[in-house]
Structure formats: C-alpha cells, structure tokens
Amino acid sequence: MRPEILRHPAAELASGAADVFVERVLSRDGVVRVALSGGSTPRALYHELAKRSLPWDRIEVFWGDERGVGPDDDASNYRMASEALLRHVPIPEERIHRIEGEREDAAARYAARLGDAPLDIVLLGMGSDGHTASLFVGGADLESDETVIVARSPAPPTRRISLSLATINASDEAILLVGGESKASILARAHAEITTGRPTLPVARVSPRRRWLWIVDEAAAGQLDTKEQETG
Numbered sequence: 001m002r003p004e005i006l007r008h009p010a011a012e013l014a015s016g017a018a019d020v021f022v023e024r025v026l027s028r029d030g031v032v033r034v035a036l037s038g039g040s041t042p043r044a045l046y047h048e049l050a051k052r053s054l055p056w057d058r059i060e061v062f063w064g065d066e067r068g069v070g071p072d073d074d075a076s077n078y079r080m081a082s083e084a085l086l087r088h089v090p091i092p093e094e095r096i097h098r099i100e101g102e103r104e105d106a107a108a109r110y111a112a113r114l115g116d117a118p119l120d121i122v123l124l125g126m127g128s129d130g131h132t133a134s135l136f137v138g139g140a141d142l143e144s145d146e147t148v149i150v151a152r153s154p155a156p157p158t159r160r161i162s163l164s165l166a167t168i169n170a171s172d173e174a175i176l177l178v179g180g181e182s183k184a185s186i187l188a189r190a191h192a193e194i195t196t197g198r199p200t201l202p203v204a205r206v207s208p209r210r211r212w213l214w215i216v217d218e219a220a221a222g223q224l225d226t227k228e229q230e231t232g
C-alpha cells in the first residue's frame with residue numbers, strides 16, 4: 001500500500017503527529033486498540049499526547065515490540081511509554097498490556113493477550129536500516145503467520161519480541177513517525193520500493209488494511225520524490 005505522507009518542520013513533528021493520533025482515536029466509537037512504538041521519535045509524540053485530552057477509559061494500550069528486558073530496565077519500551085505518557089493520563093491499569101520481555105514465554109503470553117481482534121492503530125518508528133517495530137532485516141521472519149514473534153536486533157538488547165508483519169498488516173491503520181536527516185536515504189529507498197512494487201525493507205512491507213500514514217519532518221523527507229502523495 002502506498003502511504004499518505006504528511007510533512008512537518010522538525011519542531012512541529014510531535015505536535016502534528018499528536019493532532020493526527022487524537023483525531024484518529026476520536027473518529028472511532030467504542031474501545032480503540034492501539035499499539036505504541038519504542039524509539040526517541042515516538043517518545044516525543046508521547047510527551048505531547050500527555051498534554052492532550054483523550055478518552056483513556058476506552059483505549060487499550062499494546063506495544064508493537066519490546067526488548068527482552070524487564071519493565072524497570074532503561075531499554076524497556078514499556079518503561080519509556082510509561083514515563084513519557086501513561087503515568088500522566090487516567091488510563092486504568094487493566095487497559096495497559098505490557099509485553100513481558102523478561103520472560104522466555106513472552107511471545108506466547110502476549111499473543112494470548114492480543115487475541116484475534118485486529119489492532120485499530122499501530123504507531124511505528126523506523127530505524128536507519130529500514131527496520132520497524134523489531135522487524136530487522138535478517139533478524140525476523142517477515143513471512144511468519146504467528147501473531148507475535150521473537151526477533152533479533154543487531155544492537156543490544158538483541159532479543160526482541162515483536163508483532164509479526166502479518167499482525168501489523170492486519171491492523172486497520174498504521175502511522176509511521178520519522179524524523180532527521182539520517183533517515184532520509186532509507187525512507188526514500190523504502191518509498192521507491194513501494195512505488196515500484198518490490199518492497200524488501202521491513203518498513204516497506206507494512207501494508208495496513210485501511211490507512212498507511214507517514215508523518216515525517218522536512219529533513220527525513222529530503223530525498224522523497226512524492227509531490228503527488230503529500231498532504232499538509
């Protein structure tokens with residue numbers, strides 16, 4: 001699926017992404033199942049969301065991936081999102097579904113927690129190697145039909161638990177958040193792979209059911225040739 005691309009000046013990336021996330025949640029009735037991402041770019045969004053008004057009594061929070069560590073570890077995506085967002089909003093504890101990265105059986109337990117219902121909104125970041133969630137080139141089985149997989153990261157912590165590509169693509173919509181010059185080249189390559197119909201990078205293989213939105217800053221978008229696709 002070709003992504004819709006929303007560009008923002010770097011200083012407005014987090015607030016622009018927060019505007020979109022709030023609008024997407026409010027556009028849905030009932031319980032909204034969202035998956036958070038790790039990474040410094042998504043973290044800036046979480047700080048912004050902590051200041052916004054959202055219906056936290058009907059949001060179920062999951063994660064797209066987690067490092068193979070416990071909740072108090074500095075590397076934990078759960079800890080990062082808790083410190084940046086979840087501790088500051090009125091979300092009931094039972095609506096927070098942590099991936100128990102410290103457990104050997106984390107993937108099976110998390111898959112059971114997720115159940116069969118598709119996620120509504122999956123937030124994703126992208127590494128400078130084109131990985132997303134913990135779907136690393138050569139470190140994850142992108143063909144897996146499992147709900148949750150164990151993956152390997154080239155950078156420590158190497159053990160990762162991740163939504164499979166199949167689960168991400170079964171979601172209703174995904175939002176990719178990318179900022180910085182260092183991502184410009186790989187983002188352009190991912191976009192070219194999608195438009196030529198030969199996606200190989202994990203981020204280029206993402207294709208949600210209804211909506212695929214890239215929210216990028218000017219530096220990350222610097223090598224994109226996509227005038228026809230952009231909004232905002």
Ligand code: 6PG
Binds near residue numbers: 040067131
């Ligand atoms: C993680 C994330 C990972 C992250 C990207 C982008 O566990 O680290 O799931 O996919 O989103 O690596 O991270 P930055 O925004 O920090 O570059």
